[in-house]
Amino acid sequence: MxxxxxxxxALVALPLCLPIMLAVALLVKLTSPGPALYWSQRVGRYNVLYRMPKFRTMRIDTPAVATHLLDDPERYLTPVGKFLRKTSLDELPQLYSILRGDMSFVGPRPALYNQDDLIALRTERGVHRLPPGLTGWAQINGRDELPIPVKVDFDTYYLLHRTPLFDLYVLLLTFVKVLRREGVQH
Known part of the structure; x- marks a missing residue:
């Protein structure tokens, strides 16, 4: 279900988001060298790696690590990167991953392939059995501000309490948080 x-x-959202996605792609191309999309290796369901697209918010010479691990993340942002992250417009290409079945609308946010501590803790708690989500319970309860153990506590709560109604609640709260631009650090 x-x-x-x-x-x-996704089939309803894609035609509605397509004009926005085209405008964002053009904006990224016009303001920084490199492709409009960034494809990152992410950990999916059962810890299987997949390639997840996002609009590129960082310069092409940025190290492939989680943003919070960079010494000075701000210096790597493209001219429109901060805006795209604050508005979550950089996430729109993940509709492709949802259509492919690599992701769901709601679930734990996909870990980078090299976030060993997050992957190990999610595996220990059984969270790895869930498809990663465009948004999730941890996202609306702190997003970038959460330490990894707390993030996994929220992911575990979602694993144990997920229902279609809970997913709708998470989607609604995500929309509110994005409009308020809450929880984004970089």
Whole structure:
């Protein structure tokens, strides 16, 4: 049922988001060298790696690590990078990953392939059995501000309490948080 919901919502959202996505792609291309999309190796369901697209918010010479591990993340942002992250417009290409079945609308945010501590803790708690999400319970409860153990506590709560109604609640709260631009550090 969750997969059918994801497909239906993605098929409705894609035509609505396509003009915005084209404008963002053009904006990224016009303001910094390199491709509009950045494809990163992410950890999916059962810890299987997949390639996840995002609009590029960082310069092409940025090290491939989690943003919070960079010495000075601000210096790597493109001219429009901060805006795209604050508005979460950089996440729109993940509709592709949802259509492919690599992601869901709601679930734990996908870890980078090299976030060993996060991957290990999620695996220990069984969270790795869930498809990663465009948004999730941890996202709306702190996003970038959460330490990894707290993030996994929220992911575990979602694992144990997930229902279609809870997913709708998370999506609604995500929309509110994005409009308020809450929880984004970089």
């Amino acid at each position: 969750k997969r059918l919901f994801d497909l239906a919502l």
